Amino acid sequence: DTGVSQNPRHKITKRGQNVTFRCDPISEHNRLYWYRQTLGQGPEFLTYFQNEAQLEKSRLLSDRFSAERPKGSFSTLEIQRTEQGDSAMYLCASSPKFGIPYEQYFGPGTRLTVT
Amino acid sequence: AQSVAQPEDQVNVAEGNPLTVKCTYSVSGNPYLFWYVQYPNRGLQFLLKYITGDNLVKGSYGFEAEFNKSQTSFHLKKPSALVSDSALYFCAVRDGNFNKFYFGSGTKLNVKP
Numbered sequence: 682d683t684g685v686s687q688n689p690r691h692k693i694t695k696r697g698q699n700v701t702f703r704c705d706p707i708s709e710h711n712r713l714y715w716y717r718q719t720l721g722q723g724p725e726f727l728t729y730f731q732n733e734a735q736l737e738k739s740r741l742l743s744d745r746f747s748a749e750r751p752k753g754s755f756s757t758l759e760i761q762r763t764e765q766g767d768s769a770m771y772l773c774a775s776s777p778k779f780g781i782p783y784e785q786y787f788g789p790g791t792r793l794t795v796t
Numbered sequence: 797a798q799s800v801a802q803p804e805d806q807v808n809v810a811e812g813n814p815l816t817v818k819c820t821y822s823v824s825g826n827p828y829l830f831w832y833v834q835y836p837n838r839g840l841q842f843l844l845k846y847i848t849g850d851n852l853v854k855g856s857y858g859f860e861a862e863f864n865k866s867q868t869s870f871h872l873k874k875p876s877a878l879v880s881d882s883a884l885y886f887c888a889v890r891d892g893n894f895n896k897f898y899f900g901s902g903t904k905l906n907v908k909p
């Protein structure tokens with residue numbers, strides 16, 4: 682399968698714990714996006730990478746959230762001191778340097794439940 | 797502020813009838829508009845886009861969308877609905893000045909045989 686992969690697919694954690702999610706984009710896609718989706722809502726933009734550089738970050742993203750994309754390949758999203766309001770589906774998408782501008786390929790998501 | 801509105805939570809249509817899923821937007825700069833579809837237990841899939849050019853754009857699975865600048869709308873259409881089109885549809889817009897994307901809340905399309 683050459684699509685976007687995300688791990689883990691599900692994560693249950695207790696409030697106050699730290700969690701880290703991984704996204705592996707489609708090979709050679711240089712653009713990578715993270716979104717958060719809650720029930721009944723559309724994806725909410727969190728952050729954007731072009732290669733290894735984090736170029737955009739939502740103002741809604743609190744200081745507890747951090748993302749990295751070392752070497753411009755896979756990316757990680759970490760949430761520190763999780764809160765119940767962090768419970769959501771976290772989506773990753775990648776986009777090629779060439780081809781249809783800004784067409785995003787989405788992964789299956791990581792569902793986070795904070796108890 | 798950038799935003800996307802999908803005024804209908806759900807659209808019901810009979811198989812073989814035309815369908816329309818509505819989307820309006822607000823964005824600074826020139827709009828880049830997209831439609832995505834989400835099937836149960838699957839990731840979002842790109843359907844079509846408007847960047848520039850012809851206001852009527854064609855996409856995957858027989859879908860098309862019409863860009864209307866004066867009404868700031870980008871409605872999704874299909875001449876003849878299939879039961880297999882039943883899914884959740886999201887409209888999205890790229891901020892004209894930044895590489896950020898804004899999605900609507902989604903419209904559930906139900907196509908009945």
